[in-house]
């Protein structure tokens with residue numbers, strides 16, 4: 001780990017001022033700093049101006065908004081995990097927030113930082129001298145990917161837990177930039193490229209997340225599997241949202257994180273609707289997941305294990321939620 005030197009700290013009063021600063025050279029947002037500062041101390045990134053958004057009004061607010069929730073990107077994961085109304089109406093989100101690291105980290109870490117955290121790889125999240133011994137890699141300081149040496153892209157995995165839940169709830173992100181504010185589906189915040197997994201343009205930041213308040217009859221839950229039982233990134237995180245009607249599946253949405261450079265909103269769930277939740281349906285869901293989850297060996301755990309963990313997690317969640 002190396003010291004962090006020569007940093008300016010800016011504390012703009014509005015998100016638009018922050019966007020202007022962000023567009024300038026060397027500017028980088030800092031929220032809880034739990035991901036960014038570790039990467040700075042490893043020499044992975046070296047911003048010269050850190051832009052702190054805590055002075056921007058409403059940035060950490062959690063508020064109902066026209067039948068939806070508007071969650072300010074600055075809200076901490078501790079707040080999300082303890083918010084009684086969110087836990088009642090959107091349990092997968094509260095469970096995902098509670099599953100991130102430990103209590104001290106969650107009290108600083110934010111929703112926006114979780115969604116925008118860097119991708120991770122066993123060859124990348126290392127000290128500068130460790131990486132230099134391998135000659136760097138395609139993502140930083142080298143020209144080869146050690147995970148897929150024949151390829152020309154980075155397969156580092158996005159391992160944020162909250163995106164799985166928010167994709168299952170079909171959330172949208174509110175983006176503020178120098179040209180204004182707009183909303184887009186959360187899935188469009190990401191692309192499947194470990195070296196550039198966010199689609200934000202220069203000067204853009206995530207201001208808030210919007211999602212529908214829980215609907216009557218809907219059930220949802222989150223499940224995370226990691227190599228260690230506590231304080232660990234996911235091998236796979238899965239969230240399921242469903243509704244049963246007359247004993248058959250009337251609605252199903254599945255979000256998955258930790259397996260690819262972008263979190264996934266499972267495709268093809270509509271093909272399972274109209275069927276009872278029995279062994280055949282659970283197997284069909286497992287197959288859908290296995291077809292779409294194809295991790296690369298970017299962690300110390302075998303890629304196929306992460307794929308099987310994702311499929312088993314989705315099956316178990318669906319079974320538990322349907323039984324409840």
Ligand SMILES: Cc1cc2nc3c(=O)[nH]c(=O)nc-3n(C[C@H](O)[C@H](O)[C@H](O)COP(=O)(O)OP(=O)(O)OC[C@H]3O[C@@H](n4cnc5c(N)ncnc54)[C@H](O)[C@@H]3O)c2cc1C
Pocket residue numbers: 028029030031032033034035036037038073074077099100101102105108109110111112113114115116117118159160161162204205206207231232233234
């Ligand atoms: C020991 C340890 C364990 C961890 N375990 C987990 C885990 O189990 N699950 C998990 O999901 N994460 C985990 N993390 C990663 C990280 O702590 C969390 O993802 C956290 O939520 C990041 O939020 P932050 O506010 O601290 O982000 P920061 O570190 O402040 O920022 C992260 C990145 O997002 C950018 N950013 C921040 N806010 C915004 C915004 N509003 N708009 C656009 N860009 C923004 C920053 O510029 C930076 O690039 C762990 C980290 C550590 C150190």
Ligand code: SF4
Pocket residue numbers: 120121122123124137138139140144145146147148153154155156194195298
């Ligand atoms: S996947 Fe390849 S290019 Fe990406 S961080 Fe890992 S080794 Fe580097």
